[in-house]
Amino acid sequence: MTSIILAIESSCDDTSAAVIKDGKICSNIVATQAVHEKYGGVVPELASRAHEQNIIPVVSQALLTANITKSELTAVAFTRGPGLLGALLVGCSFAKALALGLQIPIIEVNHMQAHILAHFIDDPKPAFPFLCLTVSGGHTQIVLVKDFLQMEVLGQTTDDAVGEAFDKSAKLLGLPYPGGPLLDKIAQTGNPHKYTFPIVNMPGYDFSFSGIKTSILNFIKNNTAQNPEFITQNLADICASIQQALIATLLKKLLIAAQETGISEIAIAGGVSANSGLRQTMQQYAKKYGWNVYIPDFAYCTDNAAMIAITAHYKYLAGNFASQLASPDPRMKL
Ligand code: KG4
Ligand code: ZN
Numbered sequence: 491m492t493s494i495i496l497a498i499e500s501s502c503d504d505t506s507a508a509v510i511k512d513g514k515i516c517s518n519i520v521a522t523q524a525v526h527e528k529y530g531g532v533v534p535e536l537a538s539r540a541h542e543q544n545i546i547p548v549v550s551q552a553l554l555t556a557n558i559t560k561s562e563l564t565a566v567a568f569t570r571g572p573g574l575l576g577a578l579l580v581g582c583s584f585a586k587a588l589a590l591g592l593q594i595p596i597i598e599v600n601h602m603q604a605h606i607l608a609h610f611i612d613d614p615k616p617a618f619p620f621l622c623l624t625v626s627g628g629h630t631q632i633v634l635v636k637d638f639l640q641m642e643v644l645g646q647t648t649d650d651a652v653g654e655a656f657d658k659s660a661k662l663l664g665l666p667y668p669g670g671p672l673l674d675k676i677a678q679t680g681n682p683h684k685y686t687f688p689i690v691n692m693p694g695y696d697f698s699f700s701g702i703k704t705s706i707l708n709f710i711k712n713n714t715a716q717n718p719e720f721i722t723q724n725l726a727d728i729c730a731s732i733q734q735a736l737i738a739t740l741l742k743k744l745l746i747a748a749q750e751t752g753i754s755e756i757a758i759a760g761g762v763s764a765n766s767g768l769r770q771t772m773q774q775y776a777k778k779y780g781w782n783v784y785i786p787d788f789a790y791c792t793d794n795a796a797m798i799a800i801t802a803h804y805k806y807l808a809g810n811f812a813s814q815l816a817s818p819d820p821r822m823k824l
Contacts, residue, residue: 500581501573538576567802571822645695680730
């Protein structure tokens with residue numbers, strides 16, 4: 491029997507809707523909220539309001555692009571968490587109301603699980619079991635993916651997420667929000683070995699990124715005290731060196747996890763998987779260590795509803811539906 495699912499993502503500052511028909515993505519519309527730029531970060535209250543304004547046009551466009559009418563839908567999926575409570579509430583309430591009106595089931599989706607399952611939208615697809623380095627603005631995890639809906643977190647950050655470290659470093663250098671992609675762009679013309687930033691070694695497969703922020707702050711203070719133009723004169727080299735340190739921190743633990751589990755199917759997922767340095771380093775590791783590396787398309791790295799849709803597809807096949815009492819879970823675990 492045909493399944494046609496409308497999926498909604500509203501966990502942070504992107505309002506997105508996608509339609510998936512029998513496991514094939516038919517549309518994926520993303521409205522990125524520009525309102526946060528002048529504040530230098532996401533303002534939760536403004537994110538909720540922007541979701542409220544965007545959700546109907548975004549859903550209408552997703553249905554139109556997919557050439558699907560509401561009455562053809564067999565389920566509605568939404569991101570239940572993790573994310574901002576007010577932002578999640580908009581997607582959750584919208585999905586529940588629409589499904590109630592259409593008398594069809596709802597499916598709740600974990601945002602981090604969806605980042606990982608984005609690898610099953612297109613080919614090539616990783617084989618189970620695989621390791622996934624999930625790197626976003628809110629998370630940094632090494633996940634053992636045993637099956638579509640069976641995942642185990644092997645290690646994670648004990649403080650800041652790596653996306654946060656990119657964004658905060660960019661902010662310290664005076665770059666506008668969102669800093670991660672811009673730092674990446676500037677780093678491409680710089681020397682990654684010009685400056686050294688610490689690679690913090692945590693126990694097991696865990697990470698820590700708060701120390702590097704302090705060391706960047708001290709580095710900037712010390713150097714600008716001697717030369718006020720230091721940052722502008724060396725921006726590309728500073729960006730490249732920071733990026734290098736962040737990537738080295740990630741890859742150090744990923745390599746140990748791969749060696750200790752004996753798994754060579756390795757994926758990356760989440761917003762930071764758009765980073766050009768990380769993508770290149772993954773390809774180098776693939777050659778050096780015989781890994782099969784899976785890197786998502788740019789469209790599926792940062793937040794999008796297509797990844798919610800593909801996850802919902804597997805939950806639909808498993809008959810895994812939510813109750814109308816479902817509510818957002820801002821700290822939802824994998
Ligand atoms: O997955 P995502 O869109 O949202 C969350 O679930 O958090 O990830 C957003 C994060 C932000 O911190 C952003 O700066 C970072 O991903 N990011 C990047 C790049 N593109 C996005 N960081 C470094 N280099 C990039 N090219
Ligand atoms: Zn995300």
